[in-house]
Amino acid sequence: MALTIYDIAKIAGVSIATVSRVFNNPDSVTESTRNRILQIAQKNGYHPQAFAQALASKRTKSIAVIVPVLSNYFFMEILSGIQDQLIESESELVLVNIMSGVDAFQQVQYQVKRRWADGYILISTHLTNEQYEELGSCQIPIVLIDDYHPNYDTVTTDNVEGAYLATKHLLDQGVRNVAMISASKLSAPIKLRIKGYKKALDEFDLFDESLIFYGNSDYRDGFSEQNGYEAMIQLLDSDPQPDACFCTSDIKGIGALKAMRERNIEIPMICYDNLSVSRYIGLSTVAQPMQQMGSKAVTILLDRIQNPSNLRSNVTFTPSLAIRDSFVSQS
Amino acid sequence: MALTIYDIAKIAGVSIATVSRVFNNPDSVTESTRNRILQIAQKNGYHPQAFAQALASKRTKSIAVIVPVLSNYFFMEILSGIQDQLIESESELVLVNIMSGVDAFQQVQYQVKRRWADGYILISTHLTNEQYEELGSCQIPIVLIDDYHPNYDTVTTDNVEGAYLATKHLLDQGVRNVAMISASKLSAPIKLRIKGYKKALDEFDLFDESLIFYGNSDYRDGFSEQNGYEAMIQLLDSDPQPDACFCTSDIKGIGALKAMRERNIEIPMICYDNLSVSRYIGLSTVAQPMQQMGSKAVTILLDRIQNPSNLRSNVTFTPSLAIRDSFVSQS
DNA sequence: CTGAAAGCGCTTACAG
């Protein structure tokens, strides 16, 4: 069985308080005893257990990020921003995902209420108003990324504006029949992006519901290569064939490109996200500052943990266009 | 302040033991009191705290996955396999990454020794033999993915064979001047893949060190789009220009494709991994069964947690070829 | 089915 602080204290001939101090507040212990204890600990493979420390100190020194799914490029890039920002703090990052199939709210609530982290960042877990309110009553530090609720600190981007920018840019090139490749209508960001898309088309009185394509696959609310592929096939098969496309995610755009390749046709397309691969694939896209979103969320969360009574922070980033081959090569 | 089990017990007029049972062993409590307690807990937002439970029960009900970096497509796909397999168990998954810049071994050791999870899966954390030995002395359940050490349960793929398959396939098409786009020579899998590449070329007496290109960027041991791009530029600039290429990762391949596009030249290329995007991009590649690797690791780990004295499991998967456009389109 | 009590492995004022 692994040794405890008692064993180490006994071997060293000191009290457990001293051993504890060596690990938590080294300077408060004489150098010689500190070194002796460290050596004994090292030799016996001792290290304080995280949950015992957490229970006694009431701090876990970790923050948890909750995502709807682990394997998602958009989340990943946000995560790397979170990670970078966290390095300076003492805390570490743990990541959990809520499982599909089970009620998302229950899972989020479970994670938060167990309080195994000092604070939580929820990425794209779009709960209902009531659910957010119930969750908020827990008084636990939580920051929302990619969703908004007045009771929370939030970090979002302007989805309406992003979609508008993309669609407007296409229209400015002179094309008129601009389609949209959407994801699930239930997705919160999608609702906003449809708005932005519509707004741009409305300026020319060109909006037409039937120009929005949804694909078939439900996986990840339609944010998949496969769904993008399907949607582009639908788009290309429609009559009249649209002559440009706003596609709501880079990953979907990769699927859409495959469809275009197969049909041997290329229409201008602007996607959404600006993943790191997109630059290399040559995807034109609406750039979300994912790294920044992550780091900003950390800053806010850490601050909230320190000062629970702070005013709410609601940060909204404005997306920008990154135009590349997939657009230029319309030929 | 949040309520504890004592508060709930008091409100319900029962002992804390009963409250505890409601959450841990519901059937052992009369339905009526159970419902009453549940209701009180619900109303007051009570839920047992994870670390107090962990300390008392000596089980955290979670397993931790440690990765060298969060934003990596290869890890992500393994993770999704891990996640799927874990659903059936009671445990949940938490993910931590070790930070670059700080000594990897120290961080891994820290995570493991704090014992905040019941077991650990280490993905691609290539430690030295001595480090693995020291870590192994902790007696904590650990499974290695993508690395091998006799003291551990391991899940690997045959990197030599994978590289051999790819190179051999290119040679079988009649090309002779087959280059390799490598990553850092320090990477454990790379060493093996160079072996496999060499093995295939040796059969034709064609191996030539100068056919291996490394790119410049060090980030992620060279497993980046940028590095692949750089390496392909080097390759295309070399004289004589190689007429085919084994590229050691799909992500690097995406960078390499960009270089080829820019130079307006296309040589057959077989990459490595078979990420989900690769199918859509049309990348030919050596397929690693990433999902399977993840799920297998979970099975082994869960088993080891139950039966610490089990014999070691060492599973090796054999990769296979997935040939697509990037190869065919050599024209 | 329920309760009293010991114990999980730590931290941290408090006193010296």
Place this chain on the structure above:
DNA sequence: CTGAAAGCGCTTACAG
């Protein structure tokens, strides 16, 4: 700088 002691919020035999 160090120790004795209380306490963190739970679980779990044990007894009834």
